[in-house]
Amino acid sequence: MLHNKSFVKKTKAGKVMKQVREHYLRDDIYCGAPFCKVCDTSAARLSDSASTVLVLDTNVVLNQIDLLENPAIDDVVVLSIVLEEVKNKNMAVYNRIRAICSNSLRKFFVFSNEYHRDTYVKEMSGETKNDRNDRAIRVATQWYQSHLGDAVKVLLITNDKENKRKATEEGIRAETVESYVKSLARSDLLDLVVRPSSEDVDMEEVEDLRPSKRKVIYTEHKPMSEITSGLHRGIYHQGKLRVNRYNPFEAYVGSESIGDEITIYGRTNMNRAFDGDIVAVELLPQDQWREEKSLSIACDEDEDEDEDVHLAPSSADDAPRTIPQQGSIGETNPISSRPSGCVVGIIKRNWHSYCGSLEPMPMPAGSGGVAHALFVSKDRRIPKIRIQTRQLENLLDKRIIVAVDSWDRQSRYPSGHYVRTIGEIGDRDTESEVVLIENDINSRPFSSQVLACLPPLPWSVSSVDLTNPIRQDLRNLRVFSVDPPGCRDIDDALHCTALPNGNFEVGVHIADVTNFVHPGTPLDEEAAQRGTSVYLVERRIDMLPKPLTEDICSLRADVERLAFSVIWEMTPEADILSTKYTKSVIKSSAALSYVEAQARMDDSRLMDPVTTDLRNMNSLAKKMRLRRIEKGALTLASAEVKFQIDTETHDPLDIGMYQIREANQMVEEFMLAANVSVAEQILRSFPSCSLLRRHPTPTREMLEPLLRTAAVIGLHLDVTSSKALADSLDHAVGDDPYFNKLIRILATRCMTQAVYFCSGDLSPPEYHHYGLAAPLYTHFTSPIRRYADVIVHRLLAASLGIFKLPPIFRDRPQLTSISDNLNYRHRNAQMAGRASVELHTLIYFRNRPTDTEARIVKIRSNGFIVFVPKYGIEGPVYLIPRTEKGGGEWYVDEQQQKIKKMDGSLSYSILQPVTIHMEVVEPQPHRPKLQLTLI
Amino acid sequence: MEYVSPEGLRLDGRRPMEMRQIRAEIGAVAKADGSAVFEMGNTKVIAAVYGPREVQNKSQLIGDQALVRCEYSMANFSTGDRRRKQKGDRRSTEISLVIRQTMEACIMTHLMPRSQIDIYVQVLQADGGTRCACINAATLALADAGIPMRDLVTSCSAGYLNSTPLLDLNYVEDSAGGPDVTVGILPKLDKVTLFQMDSKLPIDILDNVMQLAIEGCKAVANYIREILLENTKELEYRRGV
Numbered sequence A: 001m002l003h004n005k006s007f008v009k010k011t012k013a014g015k016v017m018k019q020v021r022e023h024y025l026r027d028d029i030y031c032g033a034p035f036c037k038v039c040d041t042s043a044a045r046l047s048d049s050a051s052t053v054l055v056l057d058t059n060v061v062l063n064q065i066d067l068l069e070n071p072a073i074d075d076v077v078v079l080s081i082v083l084e085e086v087k088n089k090n091m092a093v094y095n096r097i098r099a100i101c102s103n104s105l106r107k108f109f110v111f112s113n114e115y116h117r118d119t120y121v122k123e124m125s126g127e128t129k130n131d132r133n134d135r136a137i138r139v140a141t142q143w144y145q146s147h148l149g150d151a152v153k154v155l156l157i158t159n160d161k162e163n164k165r166k167a168t169e170e171g172i173r174a175e176t177v178e179s180y181v182k183s184l185a186r187s188d189l190l191d192l193v194v195r196p197s198s199e200d201v202d203m204e205e206v207e208d209l210r211p212s213k214r215k216v217i218y219t220e221h222k223p224m225s226e227i228t229s230g231l232h233r234g235i236y237h238q239g240k241l242r243v244n245r246y247n248p249f250e251a252y253v254g255s256e257s258i259g260d261e262i263t264i265y266g267r268t269n270m271n272r273a274f275d276g277d278i279v280a281v282e283l284l285p286q287d288q289w290r291e292e293k294s295l296s297i298a299c300d301e302d303e304d305e306d307e308d309v310h311l312a313p314s315s316a317d318d319a320p321r322t323i324p325q326q327g328s329i330g331e332t333n334p335i336s337s338r339p340s341g342c343v344v345g346i347i348k349r350n351w352h353s354y355c356g357s358l359e360p361m362p363m364p365a366g367s368g369g370v371a372h373a374l375f376v377s378k379d380r381r382i383p384k385i386r387i388q389t390r391q392l393e394n395l396l397d398k399r400i401i402v403a404v405d406s407w408d409r410q411s412r413y414p415s416g417h418y419v420r421t422i423g424e425i426g427d428r429d430t431e432s433e434v435v436l437i438e439n440d441i442n443s444r445p446f447s448s449q450v451l452a453c454l455p456p457l458p459w460s461v462s463s464v465d466l467t468n469p470i471r472q473d474l475r476n477l478r479v480f481s482v483d484p485p486g487c488r489d490i491d492d493a494l495h496c497t498a499l500p501n502g503n504f505e506v507g508v509h510i511a512d513v514t515n516f517v518h519p520g521t522p523l524d525e526e527a528a529q530r531g532t533s534v535y536l537v538e539r540r541i542d543m544l545p546k547p548l549t550e551d552i553c554s555l556r557a558d559v560e561r562l563a564f565s566v567i568w569e570m571t572p573e574a575d576i577l578s579t580k581y582t583k584s585v586i587k588s589s590a591a592l593s594y595v596e597a598q599a600r601m602d603d604s605r606l607m608d609p610v611t612t613d614l615r616n617m618n619s620l621a622k623k624m625r626l627r628r629i630e631k632g633a634l635t636l637a638s639a640e641v642k643f644q645i646d647t648e649t650h651d652p653l654d655i656g657m658y659q660i661r662e663a664n665q666m667v668e669e670f671m672l673a674a675n676v677s678v679a680e681q682i683l684r685s686f687p688s689c690s691l692l693r694r695h696p697t698p699t700r701e702m703l704e705p706l707l708r709t710a711a712v713i714g715l716h717l718d719v720t721s722s723k724a725l726a727d728s729l730d731h732a733v734g735d736d737p738y739f740n741k742l743i744r745i746l747a748t749r750c751m752t753q754a755v756y757f758c759s760g761d762l763s764p765p766e767y768h769h770y771g772l773a774a775p776l777y778t779h780f781t782s783p784i785r786r787y788a789d790v791i792v793h794r795l796l797a798a799s800l801g802i803f804k805l806p807p808i809f810r811d812r813p814q815l816t817s818i819s820d821n822l823n824y825r826h827r828n829a830q831m832a833g834r835a836s837v838e839l840h841t842l843i844y845f846r847n848r849p850t851d852t853e854a855r856i857v858k859i860r861s862n863g864f865i866v867f868v869p870k871y872g873i874e875g876p877v878y879l880i881p882r883t884e885k886g887g888g889e890w891y892v893d894e895q896q897q898k899i900k901k902m903d904g905s906l907s908y909s910i911l912q913p914v915t916i917h918m919e920v921v922e923p924q925p926h927r928p929k930l931q932l933t934l935i
Numbered sequence B: 001m002e003y004v005s006p007e008g009l010r011l012d013g014r015r016p017m018e019m020r021q022i023r024a025e026i027g028a029v030a031k032a033d034g035s036a037v038f039e040m041g042n043t044k045v046i047a048a049v050y051g052p053r054e055v056q057n058k059s060q061l062i063g064d065q066a067l068v069r070c071e072y073s074m075a076n077f078s079t080g081d082r083r084r085k086q087k088g089d090r091r092s093t094e095i096s097l098v099i100r101q102t103m104e105a106c107i108m109t110h111l112m113p114r115s116q117i118d119i120y121v122q123v124l125q126a127d128g129g130t131r132c133a134c135i136n137a138a139t140l141a142l143a144d145a146g147i148p149m150r151d152l153v154t155s156c157s158a159g160y161l162n163s164t165p166l167l168d169l170n171y172v173e174d175s176a177g178g179p180d181v182t183v184g185i186l187p188k189l190d191k192v193t194l195f196q197m198d199s200k201l202p203i204d205i206l207d208n209v210m211q212l213a214i215e216g217c218k219a220v221a222n223y224i225r226e227i228l229l230e231n232t233k234e235l236e237y238r239r240g241v
């Protein structure tokens, strides 16, 4: 049956055009009930004995997705018109409802009502699109009822009063979400129901609990039409709002229209915008650019945001943003030159669900079991969220997930609803899960479709592999691997053979992961999504299933394995004469740990072949390293912490800094060289679609904190180039043996991290890797745990003509989105790793109050921030207790970066060593934190 | 953009392997020696054939075979925006050439030396796949004009969107910018006479997409045969045979 839809549409050029689209109506769309006598039931999804079938209205899907995700809701028909409307309004919710529909454990059926000849409705004259769609939903509900007969109750679930009224008039059974959930008699489900904001009356109560808080009323958001015209005329600026991770009262909007970042101070100016929202911003008059800042400080104190003890940052991405304070040295401009503004409207919300806990509160008396509580997110960028719950007693000591629903002008905080409980606060497993959820890390077991892509076990190298002409048989080579102790996913191995001409043949052999992970398979898609393995202190979340990571791909000792090899001929001076790339079969003769390898090299009595190879390689590596440093590569330092974990309880037994040995550096050197060689090779063959890694040159502004600190202690650092900086860092030696390391740590944290990118998106000078002083770099050496390396393996294989380049490489936007995802996943994996270390530090010190040495790294008006090298943490030490305001006893000397006592009896200056006491305290029940005090 | 829903339906309600409704009518232009209207969904084209007749421009005369000329145009009202299209722009010149070459390959030109055959095709309404519709209309018009042919030529397109091969793209699908394969076949001889593609496709997928387009061509051929048979019967009836 054919039907032409005609409609008018405005084109981009502003012309109004009549469009005619064909619309085929079918008779082969089935109802999805397995007990149906009429339909084809092969694709049926509803349960065999469904007595009630739910048809959802669009508003239910849009607002109640958390409820729908709960397995208690089943036998649901999702109409295609509903999906279409949801897709237009909220892509994130659309993806979630689609995920439910495709989940084989759930009984959700998509009914293409728009293409069914009996359920398609034509727009009537004078009817709005919305009314037409509502009618389509009712028609489909009615069709289901008459199609399935009286034995089944078909229920339309809608929160739209008008739609419900009309449905009842037409003889359709309809209910609101709330009344339906109530009929299920499950109180826990009721918490998941999002209430319309009109019912929100007693929400004020929760704010009254804190009488000292004044009620904030936000300015109204401008209507969309006004925003559009404002953007057009250039009085508003559009951009994504990013809230400062370390100061939630400060946010930035990168605006293309003014080519600068607009700073937004205070929640009032942020005007209910969340981190990640696309907002429209209006600039404040220039004379207010500074005043706004002092206002934000008042706001700061309003909410008692404490600075917590945290892991010392290892790059600028982890550190708080420092904007030069007024009146500090070198600042002559009294009025900030940074534009600041306020949010006038929100173009697109970035609301999702958040992890955290409820603010401690007394149990309310007699409010019918429903309590109003404030939820505090772990992510400090998110404001507190008001929720209603019937299970307050249960939730107070729990980590929970809460989703945001609305934020109206009259309320200080947004309102949301409870989604689910993770576990008890402070419990290690709960907190680890929080870390994973917070960082959007998928730790679910691999699906059966993914596991089906694995080769059958036990796997071994077959004769087919050995005779394959693309694979070289290198089993005769003396290959070995050097890794951290206990490493089970060995993705690299090395060999070094002395050649008769005095040169060396050096090979880097990398696990041939792409031999098992084929493009476009579920396994490949899963790995691309995960992007990287995540290393927490007590567990590892793999990018690939265990049989691959620990067995089939792992280059373990004494077994034959497939590899992708880079083989150089090098002179004894470590000059590369030739480079060869080949797929290979190797048999590792030893899997050494760094300690073992180091011990072998150091033990002069040992003369066995592997030790000789190690020594040769080490001498080559030292020369390569020296050459790299001469070119300007930075030797940076970060405080990497290592835990010793109890194998049974998984509690941390001891922590300390990670010790770097020569053997580590040796392996690292060859990996760097292999990555550089591969980067050159793939870029030669695929100049526009190679995946590379760049490290942007830090701007002077980024290095400012380092320079200020250095200036105070009389150290001159030249930052004009990486080479100059490397040299001045080398010369920065004091009487204090730790001084140089400390300066390097401070330098490292001023720089941003390296990022992946697609070579077609940038021009060659931008490919530069600042930290390594290399014009080209990529990741090739860890395909077991990084997806970037998998992509690079495919590129390298294609450049050798061994394999075809998968079609995805022809699609530049998709390639860019892959590299964006990899950067996002890497960042998250790192943050999760850091959060996990912070968590274990807290657990470790719970019963171990400790005195230790620390360094002052920042001076504050009421104390200073110290860095504890031994444990790699950083945190505030207060000279003036926080409860005391003002405290005229101490004053700060900005020039000298000192905090001095008024009577001159005591002073502390930057980089000065101090002894501190570390102890875990619980200022509020279930909220343990590490406290640093001066001894 | 989702061009095929997870339920396996395209934006206009078709399944991936389904063609739009086709409709044909012979003899729409009484003055011409042969004519036909051909519709594929909302794409509607008209073709008129004149000839074989005397060569108009003697310098183009070919001694041992017929001269085939083709003129393709789009009616100004054929697309939504009613833009005045310049005659003889690059695109219509190219399509004219494609149609001429395709038709020439199946007309038995050696039977009609020193003569000329003119094929006029005009798009009345465009909704994707105009090229295929033009060829199909031209085939019908040539048959109607009684011009000797080796076989029918039929054409159909196929594309590849959302990792799914799709038969007979409409305008929305065509504008998606994905690969678009146009195939013309001689159904009885089982030969491909026209093959065009925009954009790139891996070779194994290309094979699938092309097979799909060929299936489409065969379906068109069956339909055209039916129409011709019906037409012949009607003629017989009118002549009172």
Ligand SMILES: [Zn+2]
Pocket: A030, A031, A032, A033, A036, A037, A038, A039, A147
């Ligand atoms: Zn049925």
